[in-house]
Amino acid sequence: MKKIILLLTALFLISCAAIPQTEIVGNVDLNNLQPLPTLVGYEAVPLRVAVAAVISPKGTVESYSPFLSYLEKKLNRPVELVQRRTYLEVNDLIEHSEVDIAFVCTSAYIQGHDTFGMELLAAPQVDGATIYNSYLIVPISSSAKSMKDLRGKVFAFTDPISLSGRVYPTYLLRELGFTPEEFFARTIFTYSHDEAIRAVATQVADGTAVDSLVYEYALARDPSLAEKIKIIHTSPDFGIPPVVVSPFTRPQVKAEIRNLLLEMADDPSAADALLAIGVERFVSIDDSVYDSVRSLVGVIPTSAVQP
Amino acid sequence: MMIKRIIQRFWTIAGAVSVRAKILGIVLGFIVLLGAGVIIQSRYALTATMTAQLEEQSVSVSRDVAARAADPILLNDLLGLHDLLTETLDNNPNVRYAFIVDPQGQVIAQTFEGGFPLGLLPLNSANPNEHHHTVLIQTSEGHVWDTAVPILDGKIGTARIGLSNASMRAALSTLTAQLLLTIILVSATGVLVAVFLTWILTRPILELVHATQSVAKGDFTPRVPRWADDEIGDLADAFNAMTEELARADDLRRDREVLRRQLMEKVITTQEDERRRIARELHDSTSQNLTSLIVGLRIMETNCAQCSAQSKATDLRQVASKTLDEVHDLSMRLRPRVLDDLGLAAALERLVHEWQARYKIPADVVIQLSERLPGDVETAIYRIVQETLTNIARHAQAKSASLLVDRRGDIVRAIVEDDGVGFDINTNHGERHLGLLGMRERAELLNGTLVVESSPEHGTSIYIEIPLMDRINVLLNQEQQ
Numbered sequence: 013m014k015k016i017i018l019l020l021t022a023l024f025l026i027s028c029a030a031i032p033q034t035e036i037v038g039n040v041d042l043n044n045l046q047p048l049p050t051l052v053g054y055e056a057v058p059l060r061v062a063v064a065a066v067i068s069p070k071g072t073v074e075s076y077s078p079f080l081s082y083l084e085k086k087l088n089r090p091v092e093l094v095q096r097r098t099y100l101e102v103n104d105l106i107e108h109s110e111v112d113i114a115f116v117c118t119s120a121y122i123q124g125h126d127t128f129g130m131e132l133l134a135a136p137q138v139d140g141a142t143i144y145n146s147y148l149i150v151p152i153s154s155s156a157k158s159m160k161d162l163r164g165k166v167f168a169f170t171d172p173i174s175l176s177g178r179v180y181p182t183y184l185l186r187e188l189g190f191t192p193e194e195f196f197a198r199t200i201f202t203y204s205h206d207e208a209i210r211a212v213a214t215q216v217a218d219g220t221a222v223d224s225l226v227y228e229y230a231l232a233r234d235p236s237l238a239e240k241i242k243i244i245h246t247s248p249d250f251g252i253p254p255v256v257v258s259p260f261t262r263p264q265v266k267a268e269i270r271n272l273l274l275e276m277a278d279d280p281s282a283a284d285a286l287l288a289i290g291v292e293r294f295v296s297i298d299d300s301v302y303d304s305v306r307s308l309v310g311v312i313p314t315s316a317v318q319p
Numbered sequence: 320m321m322i323k324r325i326i327q328r329f330w331t332i333a334g335a336v337s338v339r340a341k342i343l344g345i346v347l348g349f350i351v352l353l354g355a356g357v358i359i360q361s362r363y364a365l366t367a368t369m370t371a372q373l374e375e376q377s378v379s380v381s382r383d384v385a386a387r388a389a390d391p392i393l394l395n396d397l398l399g400l401h402d403l404l405t406e407t408l409d410n411n412p413n414v415r416y417a418f419i420v421d422p423q424g425q426v427i428a429q430t431f432e433g434g435f436p437l438g439l440l441p442l443n444s445a446n447p448n449e450h451h452h453t454v455l456i457q458t459s460e461g462h463v464w465d466t467a468v469p470i471l472d473g474k475i476g477t478a479r480i481g482l483s484n485a486s487m488r489a490a491l492s493t494l495t496a497q498l499l500l501t502i503i504l505v506s507a508t509g510v511l512v513a514v515f516l517t518w519i520l521t522r523p524i525l526e527l528v529h530a531t532q533s534v535a536k537g538d539f540t541p542r543v544p545r546w547a548d549d550e551i552g553d554l555a556d557a558f559n560a561m562t563e564e565l566a567r568a569d570d571l572r573r574d575r576e577v578l579r580r581q582l583m584e585k586v587i588t589t590q591e592d593e594r595r596r597i598a599r600e601l602h603d604s605t606s607q608n609l610t611s612l613i614v615g616l617r618i619m620e621t622n623c624a625q626c627s628a629q630s631k632a633t634d635l636r637q638v639a640s641k642t643l644d645e646v647h648d649l650s651m652r653l654r655p656r657v658l659d660d661l662g663l664a665a666a667l668e669r670l671v672h673e674w675q676a677r678y679k680i681p682a683d684v685v686i687q688l689s690e691r692l693p694g695d696v697e698t699a700i701y702r703i704v705q706e707t708l709t710n711i712a713r714h715a716q717a718k719s720a721s722l723l724v725d726r727r728g729d730i731v732r733a734i735v736e737d738d739g740v741g742f743d744i745n746t747n748h749g750e751r752h753l754g755l756l757g758m759r760e761r762a763e764l765l766n767g768t769l770v771v772e773s774s775p776e777h778g779t780s781i782y783i784e785i786p787l788m789d790r791i792n793v794l795l796n797q798e799q800q
Contacts, residue, residue: 038442041459042415045434048426069393073471095393 058090059083059269062114064102065171066226066253067206069095078285086272097203099171106130109260113269117223118144118253119175119309122302129259133266134273135252135297138225138290142252142297145224146176148184148245151215158245159184165218167196168211171203174223175305180247181221183308206230213240225252229290251301255294270296338524339517346513347506354502361498362491369487373413377464377482378451380411385468385478388419392427392475400428407480415463415483421476439465439481447473461485523551527558539566584764591654591698598654601646609643655701663697663724664688667704671722678712680720687725696785699761700724700733703769706758707735707781710751715739715779729788736780741773 061080063072072095084091094111096102099120105111107128116124124130135142150156156165159181169192170177185195192199200217202208205226211217224246231237255273257266276282277293286292333341384407391399404417408430418429420440429435445452445467453466463481470476523546530541539562543555616636623629650656651673658666664686671684691697704722711717717739724733746752755771758781762769767785 035455036457036462037454038438039457040436040438040442040463042431042436042439042463043459044436044438045431046437048435048437065394069390070471073393073474077474093393094395097394097396 058092059087059113060092060094060111062094062096062102062105062111062116064099064114064116064120064253065095065097065204066115066117066223067229068204071204071206075289078288082276082282082285083269083272087268099173103130106256106258109258111258112261112265113255113257116253116256117171117174117176118251118302118305119173119179121254121256122306122309123173124256125299125302130256131259131261131266132297132299133255133257133270134294135254135301136289136291137293137295138252140292141249142295142301143249144176144252145249146180146221146247147224147227147243148181148219148221148247149209149212149227149241149243150219151212152240152242154218154242154244156219156244159219160188162219163195164197166198166200166216167192168208168217168220169199169201170205170208170220170222172201174205175250175309176223176247177205177208177221179309180250184245209237209241213237221247223253225290232290248304250305251297254297338521339514342517342520343510343513346509350502350506350509354498354505358495358498358502361494365491365494366487369490370484373482373484373487374453374464376411376413377453377466377480378468380407380414380482381451381466381468381478381480383407384417384480385470388428388478389471389475392419392421392470397428404428404430411482413482413484413486414480415458415460415485416479416481418479419470419476420479422473427476439479443467443479445469445473445477456481458483461488519547520551522546523555527555530558530562534562534565537569539563539569580764583760587761587764594653595659598650598656601650601653602656605646606643606650609639609646613639613643658697658701662688662691663700666697666701667722667724670701670705670708674708674712680712680717682719683721685721685723685725688731689726692726692731692787696731696765696787699765699767699785700731700783703758703761703781703783704733704735706754710754711735711737711739711779714742714751717778726787729786731785731787733783734780736778738778741775741777741779743775744771744773 061076061083063076065072067075073093076093080091080093094105096105099117102111102114102116103120103124106114106116106124107130113133116130121130121132125132138144148159150162156162167181169181172178182192185192188195200211202211202220205222208217208220208222209227209230212220227243257269273294274296276286333344336344384403387403388400391397391403400419404419407417408414416430416439418431418435419427421427424440426435426440439456442456443452443454443465447469449469451466451468453464456463456465458481460483462484464484465479465481468478468480470478523543526543530543533541542559542562545552545555613636616632616639620629620632620636623632655666655669657669667686668684671682674680675682692700704724708720711720715737717737720735720737722733722735724731726732742751744755759769762783762785765785767783770782771779772782773779
């Protein structure tokens with residue numbers, strides 16, 4: 013009899029112990045729904061910086077955070093990073109003054125400049141030059157030697173209006189007498205260059221064309237990529253993707269930021285910020301640098317292809 | 320003390336119910352106890368497992384959402400963000416809510432429709448370097464595991480996912496309900512089986528009870544079948560053996576009883592015959608001789624007047640006369656002729672008359688008999704009344720007595736009463752006890768009864784009843800034999 017009582021007591025205690033012992037931090041009625049408080053404006057109007065999706069959104073945040081912090085400190089006002097999936101969306105933001113300055117692709121600048129008067133602010137200088145190239149890359153195991161060997165394969169474009177990622181490879185195909193639709197079995201858009209590299213490295217795509225700056229940057233970050241991909245073609249030099257402003261940005265702001273950018277290289281506290289985005293210094297640049305690209309963009313209709 | 324009382328109460332109840340109820344109690348008790356144990360243990364195990372799973376799921380879902388939310392947040396794709404949360408909610412039944420908070424603490428996407436429970440917001444948060452942070456929240460819908468995961472090290476916000484334990488509770492309820500149903504079904508089956516087993520078990524016991532009752536009534540014929548090769552079967556065998564032994568002993572006892580009765584009858588008959596013979600001898604021979612002696616002495620008295628022997632003869636004649644009276648009296652008491660010649664009524668009237676005369680105790684006599692009774696009945700009643708009157712005279716110190724004899728149908732009844740000192744009828748020794756035994760023996764030899772009612776200071780009544788029909792049958796039977 014006593015044993016049975018003991019056994020039952022033990023079972024009861026065990027069942028009690030089963031009740032979660034985690035401390036309850038609060039009590040909420042999930043059905044008592046109230047309107048969320050409306051967004052209260054920031055104390056100071058932030059400087060909005062758009063970065064076109066040359067690299068993936070997360071990569072952009074990581075790379076540009078020190079740069080944006082530097083701007084914040086120097087301008088003594090909050091800086092907000094704005095990203096969009098496509099270059100065109102960023103161009104729209106600039107056109108409608110929804111951002112103050114923007115890092116855009118070369119072809120996006122040409123389109124913006126020619127359609128609504130997007131203005132050059134400065135250009136990054138890398139390895140002493142303000143040029144970059146488009147690399148045609150394939151998996152390390154690929155037997156392709158040039159673009160014509162990629163016939164019937166899967167090709168990854170970056171952005172529809174990217175110079176290095178779409179305009180130049182399309183131009184190469186045009187030279188061979190094909191359109192991408194005729195030449196490739198399938199084409200995909202990755203919208204950023206690092207994603208395009210990843211697509212080739214994982215052999216989701218058989219080839220892609222990417223920004224040489226992004227390629228070097230990606231390789232520096234992840235040296236193992238060198239064992240997965242190889243460059244089979246390098247484009248002629250193109251004018252480097254610039255920093256631009258909207259035609260409607262106030263001249264004082266424009267001047268203030270331009271001076272800040274141009275003087276960055278002389279400020280030791282800006283060294284980390286520049287290093288993070290792989291830029292030696294910012295320099296002034298003239299629109300004529302992009303004329304050679306203009307002729308390329310002229311033959312490849314960028315607005316005709318939409319994702 | 321309390322436990323002792325409970326145990327006592329238990330025994331009171333358990334002792335009062337039948338074996339069937341006890342066995343049912345054992346079966347049901349065992350099943351219920353086992354079922355309760357299984358339910359408790361299962362609930363415990365399931366709760367522990369599911370709680371761990373829920374917490375794990377909370378973390379994995381939150382990490383997934385946080386990872387997938389980064390791009391839509393960075394690209395300001397609020398619709399994509401909302402779709403992501405809604406999908407998460409749809410694909411994970413345990414997820415009660417999901418929302419994204421930006422670094423400023425603003426909710427930028429959420430799954431509540433038409434508002435937001437504002438109290439939820441401050442309850443959980445995650446530091447930028449934390450993998451995740453899970454807390455338990457009590458809500459209107461039960462416990463919710465709320466996990467916060469920083470998105471991109473908290474630079475662009477925090478994902479908050481709440482997993483409800485509702486499905487866990489539902490699973491527990493289902494399990495409990497199923498187990499309860501099982502217990503009920505098993506109990507029902509158990510009751511049926513127990514009833515059947517009890518029937519098997521109690522059937523031989525009930526038969527034993529019936530057989531025992533028959534034996535108690537003197538019927539030794541019933542035998543109990545040996546239903547099973549177990550203890551109860553052994554009991555049945557032992558019972559049968561006992562019954563046979565009892566039957567044998569009873570037969571023996573009956574034989575001896577018959578023998579004893581026959582012997583008693585013989586004794587009484589012989590005694591009566593002997594008394595009758597002696598009485599007749601005294602009357603016919605001794606009395607005649609004494610009468611002759613008296614006559615001779617009278618003649619001698621007359622013939623020798625003035626003789627010296629005259630006075631001597633007179634004395635002798637008086638002695639002889641007295642002796643003759645005593646012989647008459649003796650003869651009368653041994654066996655009154657009047658009983659044989661005139662019957663019971665006359666004999667009793669004369670007996671009481673002489674008894675009154677001798678002991679000076681007034682007595683009422685009522686005798687209503689229209690015809691003679693069988694001789695042995697008359698003798699028995701006469702002797703019983705005679706003995707009773709002697710007892711009254713000797714012991715009762717009565718002031719009066721009464722005798723009633725009548726016949727009702729086939730029963731002859733005699734009642735002798737006195738108003739004397741009475742006695743304790745439970746006494747089982749002494750002369751009176753033996754006298755009573757003899758009287759009862761006489762009545763019972765004729766299948767009659769004798770009842771004595773008496774208590775000190777309240778007089779004594781003796782009721783005798785003797786059936787005539789049986790007696791006639793017995794006589795007829797004896798004649799036939």
